[in-house]
Amino acid sequence: MLKLGYHVSISGGISNAFDYSKEINCTTMQIFIGSPRIWSVQKISTEEKNKFLIKSKNTKIEPVFVHMPYLPNLASPKEDVYKKSVETLSIIVKECAALKIEYVVVHLGSGLGEGKEKAIDRVVNAVSSVKSEKNGVFVLLENQAGQKNSVGSTLEDLKEIYDKIHSSEVGFCIDTCHLFAAGYDVRKTETAKLIDDKLGFENIKLIHLNDAKYELGSGRDRHECIGLGNIGIDGFKSFFSYKKFLGLNFILETPHSSKEQELNELKTVREILL
Ligand SMILES: [Zn+2]
Numbered sequence: 001m002l003k004l005g006y007h008v009s010i011s012g013g014i015s016n017a018f019d020y021s022k023e024i025n026c027t028t029m030q031i032f033i034g035s036p037r038i039w040s041v042q043k044i045s046t047e048e049k050n051k052f053l054i055k056s057k058n059t060k061i062e063p064v065f066v067h068m069p070y071l072p073n074l075a076s077p078k079e080d081v082y083k084k085s086v087e088t089l090s091i092i093v094k095e096c097a098a099l100k101i102e103y104v105v106v107h108l109g110s111g112l113g114e115g116k117e118k119a120i121d122r123v124v125n126a127v128s129s130v131k132s133e134k135n136g137v138f139v140l141l142e143n144q145a146g147q148k149n150s151v152g153s154t155l156e157d158l159k160e161i162y163d164k165i166h167s168s169e170v171g172f173c174i175d176t177c178h179l180f181a182a183g184y185d186v187r188k189t190e191t192a193k194l195i196d197d198k199l200g201f202e203n204i205k206l207i208h209l210n211d212a213k214y215e216l217g218s219g220r221d222r223h224e225c226i227g228l229g230n231i232g233i234d235g236f237k238s239f240f241s242y243k244k245f246l247g248l249n250f251i252l253e254t255p256h257s258s259k260e261q262e263l264n265e266l267k268t269v270r271e272i273l274l
């Protein structure tokens with residue numbers, strides 16, 4: 001069965017995400033727990049947690065992915081920001097354990113010009129400290145779009161970070177738009193093979209399936225709807241002719257304003273992947 005879903009809204013309570021995903025016939029989903037643009041992670045009530053657990057069982061939409069909010073920066077050279085970022089990740093991972101959510105997707109942040117190796121060390125320390133104890137929640141390192149000072153835009157950097165963390169509860173999330181923006185030509189099957197070789201298929205738990213608004217190597221993180229960007233339907237078809245990847249989980253983070261658009265896009269994606 002194809003594991004396909006959207007990043008969905010949690011408006012009105014995190015458990016509502018299951019209802020919408022079910023409505024659009026999705027088999028997996030991604031959510032934020034709390035607002036992505038504020039620092040504090042709001043407490044989720046026991047009642048809402050129970051609702052979430054019940055709907056998780058009833059809808060069988062799994063796995064669920066939680067995306068880290070945007071403000072934390074696990075590579076920040078600013079001590080206070082770094083500390084707050086690690087705390088935020090730690091709280092989110094604990095909340096996920098309580099909600100029986102298996103995966104948290106993290107952006108690796110920006111070293112703000114202080115040098116790549118130091119930035120990588122900070123990310124490694126941050127994730128290692130959170131994952132010093134096993135609790136069944138994987139931290140997935142997401143590749144970035146090649147923005148200036150960003151950490152983890154190359155497969156080599158991602159692998160270095162992964163190896164240094166040395167935890168069985170760490171894996172990768174690969175975003176196709178970010179790959180393309182960072183200069184990896186997603187329109188080629190060889191790129192899929194390269195990712196497999198460099199990262200190890202068994203460590204890849206999720207594909208963020210997004211088309212790219214800007215050209216190859218633009219360094220800009222701007223998603224486009226599938227088929228409307230620079231990767232395009234043929235580009236995706238060629239990438240996923242590397243069949244091994246078809247068994248992975250797929251989450252769309254494309255810019256949409258209506259359910260109808262999403263349903264159309266899901267149809268397009270199924271045509272590409274099935
Ligand atoms: Zn992504």
Ligand SMILES: [Zn+2]
Pocket residue numbers: 175177178221222223
């Ligand atoms: Zn992005």
